[in-house]
Amino acid sequence: MNSNIPVSMQQVWGWRVIWHLFLVSIAAGAYICAFILSLVYPQHSRLFMALATLAVVPLLIIGIALLISHLGAKTKVIRAFCHPNSSWLSRGGIALLVFLVLDIVHGSLPLNAPPPTPWLPFLHFVLGIVTSLSALLVLLYGGMALARLRSFPCWRSELLPLLFIVSGLSGGLMVLVLLLLILGIAPGLDVRQPLILALQHAGYVLVIQGIVLGCYLSWAKGLPAARGYALIITRGAYSVTFWVGVVVMGILVPLGFGLYAAYAQIEGLLLIIFALELAVFGLVGTLLLRYVLVSAGVSSALSVEGNPVTLPQNARAPTSHLVRYR
Amino acid sequence: MTRYAMVIDLARCVGCDTCSIACKAEHATPRGMLWNRVLKYETGSYPHSRLHFLPMICMHCAEPECEKACPTRAITKRVDGIVVVDNNRCMGCRYCVLACPYASPRNLDKLGSYYEDYLTPFEKMGFARHKAGTAEKCDFCLERVERGMEPACVVSCVAKARFFGNLDDPGSEVSRLIKEKAGFVLNPEMNTEPSVYYLPSVRGDR
Numbered sequence: 001m002n003s004n005i006p007v008s009m010q011q012v013w014g015w016r017v018i019w020h021l022f023l024v025s026i027a028a029g030a031y032i033c034a035f036i037l038s039l040v041y042p043q044h045s046r047l048f049m050a051l052a053t054l055a056v057v058p059l060l061i062i063g064i065a066l067l068i069s070h071l072g073a074k075t076k077v078i079r080a081f082c083h084p085n086s087s088w089l090s091r092g093g094i095a096l097l098v099f100l101v102l103d104i105v106h107g108s109l110p111l112n113a114p115p116p117t118p119w120l121p122f123l124h125f126v127l128g129i130v131t132s133l134s135a136l137l138v139l140l141y142g143g144m145a146l147a148r149l150r151s152f153p154c155w156r157s158e159l160l161p162l163l164f165i166v167s168g169l170s171g172g173l174m175v176l177v178l179l180l181l182i183l184g185i186a187p188g189l190d191v192r193q194p195l196i197l198a199l200q201h202a203g204y205v206l207v208i209q210g211i212v213l214g215c216y217l218s219w220a221k222g223l224p225a226a227r228g229y230a231l232i233i234t235r236g237a238y239s240v241t242f243w244v245g246v247v248v249m250g251i252l253v254p255l256g257f258g259l260y261a262a263y264a265q266i267e268g269l270l271l272i273i274f275a276l277e278l279a280v281f282g283l284v285g286t287l288l289l290r291y292v293l294v295s296a297g298v299s300s301a302l303s304v305e306g307n308p309v310t311l312p313q314n315a316r317a318p319t320s321h322l323v324r325y326r
Numbered sequence: 327m328t329r330y331a332m333v334i335d336l337a338r339c340v341g342c343d344t345c346s347i348a349c350k351a352e353h354a355t356p357r358g359m360l361w362n363r364v365l366k367y368e369t370g371s372y373p374h375s376r377l378h379f380l381p382m383i384c385m386h387c388a389e390p391e392c393e394k395a396c397p398t399r400a401i402t403k404r405v406d407g408i409v410v411v412d413n414n415r416c417m418g419c420r421y422c423v424l425a426c427p428y429a430s431p432r433n434l435d436k437l438g439s440y441y442e443d444y445l446t447p448f449e450k451m452g453f454a455r456h457k458a459g460t461a462e463k464c465d466f467c468l469e470r471v472e473r474g475m476e477p478a479c480v481v482s483c484v485a486k487a488r489f490f491g492n493l494d495d496p497g498s499e500v501s502r503l504i505k506e507k508a509g510f511v512l513n514p515e516m517n518t519e520p521s522v523y524y525l526p527s528v529r530g531d532r
Contacts, residue, residue, distance in 0.1 A: 010424060012420045012423045012424050012433075013420065013424065070419070070420075071417050071418045071419055071459070072416075072417070072418020072419075072420075072433055072434075072435070072458065072459025072460055072461075073416060073417050073418045073457065073459045073460050074417070076398060076415065076416065076417035076418075077417055079397070079398035079399070079400075079415060079417055080397045080398055080417060080419070081397075082397070082398060082399055083396060083397045083398065083399050086394045086395075087394065087395055087396060087397040087421070089395070089397040089419060089421050090397035090398075093397065145421070148395075149391075149395075149424055149425050150391055150425075150427055150516050150517075150518075151391065151424065151425060151426060151427040151429075151516075152424070297424075299427075299429070300427060300513065300516075302365075302380070302428070302512050302513060303512065303513055304336075304367070304378070304380055304512065304524070305336075305510075305526060305527060305528075307367060307369055307378070309365055309367045309380060
């Protein structure tokens with residue numbers, strides 16, 4: 001792409017959609033991570049699942065409320081469920097509702113019935129799998145909604161939904177770490193072991209997130225129609241947010257804190273400080289990642305008799321849009 | 327079968343924006359909302375630069391991306407190929423605005439008057455057809471077409487640069503112009519099969 005041709009960044013989806021994508025992703029990520037951790041470490045299963053089911057409801061409700069506040073005709077939102085065969089927004093709406101209901105059902109299921117019931121753990125397990133699948137669809141939908149847009153070549157990659165999933169999982173782990181820290185304030189409750197486990201796994205997921213992010217941006221840089229997008233993120237208007245907020249604050253710092261805290265056997269106040277920094281920095285990074293990826297979206301230019309013409313994305317854009325020519 | 331289409335002759339367009347104003351008058355679109363726009367771009371460099379005009383309306387694609395993206399089925403393609411938005415169904419998510427490769431649908435944020443706090447009788451009458459918060463776009467002047475008339479932008483074009491007709495009829499003027507004057511569509515790689523064709527800006531027959 002010739003760098004002399006101005007590009008037009010999308011101004012259609014703003015901060016409400018970005019916050020919505022962030023909140024529902026970390027809610028879904030928290031549930032999936034808690035479910036996997038509860039299977040791998042059955043001794044902490046109750047704690048992880050209780051935290052996840054508790055966190056999901058407020059996060060999802062705020063996330064859905066933000067999405068509804070973005071809509072121009074809010075009363076028509078019920079219609080959003082009628083086109084799941086082709087619209088990812090419709091699929092996402094259905095997934096959000098199913099996930100919310102299943103999480104509430106799972107959360108309200110008793111852990112121990114007064115007479116011993118052998119089917120109760122099995123029911124928890126089955127419900128956990130079904131809820132995790134709906135959570136996975138919630139994680140997937142944000143990335144897929146962007147990746148299927150032909151008008152934005154910069155988003156048309158399978159790596160984008162994957163990035164949304166991985167960053168949602170890492171954000172979910174940060175939520176669990178934050179909740180474990182809050183729970184640790186309660187006297188007589190030892191959360192050190194589950195906290196170390198969550199920090200350890202957050203480190204692994206952050207490594208994968210970094211790799212997927214690198215692959216996605218190098219893909220975009222290699223594609224002529226998406227190169228402008230990659231340059232805006234890495235060198236242009238969003239470069240500071242990207243390098244400082246997403247890479248350093250969102251990946252490298254939490255990664256260092258998480259792995260050091262998990263493997264250096266630190267305890268007490270130092271562990272709390274490290275875990276708190278990982279959670280806060282990681283969550284900020286997860287939010288900023290969505291902000292950068294969505295806000296910097298560059299639509300494809302029109303090609304008129306071999307000349308590229310940039311389309312104004314803003315609804316209030318001037319009627320005439322002059323572009324430079326190479 | 328009928329598939330309505332428009333041919334815009336770029337060699338004739340003078341960029342006067344009469345089509346934009348005719349469209350505004352026909353549909354009483356509120357302030358800030360244009361269903362028809364004329365983009366301007368420059369080629370070459372001084373002293374050999376040249377200004378070009380690109381009238382843009384909804385392309386009424388055979389495979390509309392906006393229709394596929396719409397989660398509420400507010401956008402539908404009629405049997406005659408015209409893609410319409412039902413603002414009673416639209417929830418204003420703006421996904422169609424992002425999905426359209428030609429940026430045709432626009433979200434109407436508010437019913438803005440051209441006067442600070444006063445609606446003219448024309449605006450009062452016309453605004454009944456619009457709903458704030460929903461998506462809007464060109465509908466090929468559906469009401470006029472159903473009465474056998476041509477769209478407002480076609481009849482108002484001072485340079486006679488626009489032609490309207492049935493693309494499925496090989497004998498129609500639009501089919502003939504596309505065939506004889508090498509009509510092209512914008513960004514065919516998007517595979518949306520637009521119904522708006524353009525004739526080259528530089529030709530030997532001028």
